[in-house]
Amino acid sequence: MGASLNIVEIPEAARKFSRVCEIVDRNERDPSRLIPILQQIQEEYRYLPEEVLALVATSLDLPPSRVYGVATFYSHFTLEPKGKHTIRLCDGTACHVRGSHGLLEVFLERLGLSTEKMSTLFARKQCHIQRDSFST
Numbered sequence: 854m855g856a857s858l859n860i861v862e863i864p865e866a867a868r869k870f871s872r873v874c875e876i877v878d879r880n881e882r883d884p885s886r887l888i889p890i891l892q893q894i895q896e897e898y899r900y901l902p903e904e905v906l907a908l909v910a911t912s913l914d915l916p917p918s919r920v921y922g923v924a925t926f927y928s929h930f931t932l933e934p935k936g937k938h939t940i941r942l943c944d945g946t947a948c949h950v951r952g953s954h955g956l957l958e959v960f961l962e963r964l965g966l967s968t969e970k971m972s973t974l975f976a977r978k979q980c981h982i983q984r985d986s987f988s989t
Contacts, residue, residue, distance in 0.1 A: 874912070876890055882912060883913075884913045884914065884915050888923065891909070895929075899934060899936075901931065901932055906920050906924060942957055
């Protein structure tokens with residue numbers, strides 16, 4: 854016999870997937886609406902769980918690789934759970950030289966966090982500020 858499924862797991866999975874099904878249905882199961890569907894799902898869960906991406910692919914009759922490709926191509930989407938609030942800190946060369954790393958350390962210290970938790974709280978990006986926009 855195969856592995857048995859705990860009765861408690863079924864309602865939890867059904868609740869999780871029912872919300873995804875509502876979002877897909879609200880978008881008329883239209884594959885051309887993949888990005889808005891993923892946006893709505895991420896708004897609901899704060900990230901895109903792998904099993905949900907598979908369900909979306911099946912529901913829209915798309916290859917899972919297409920859904921995963923879209924989810925990983927756009928920086929707006931995340932496949933890892935994130936907190937309710939995200940602090941974006943520039944990690945570009947110009948900002949690093951001007952002390953962004955020190956600012957990160959202050960944030961971590963004040964919030965009582967370690968560097969292991971950093972990736973779930975901070976989005977390290979490059980802001981592309983032009984060099985002449987800094988005041989001296």
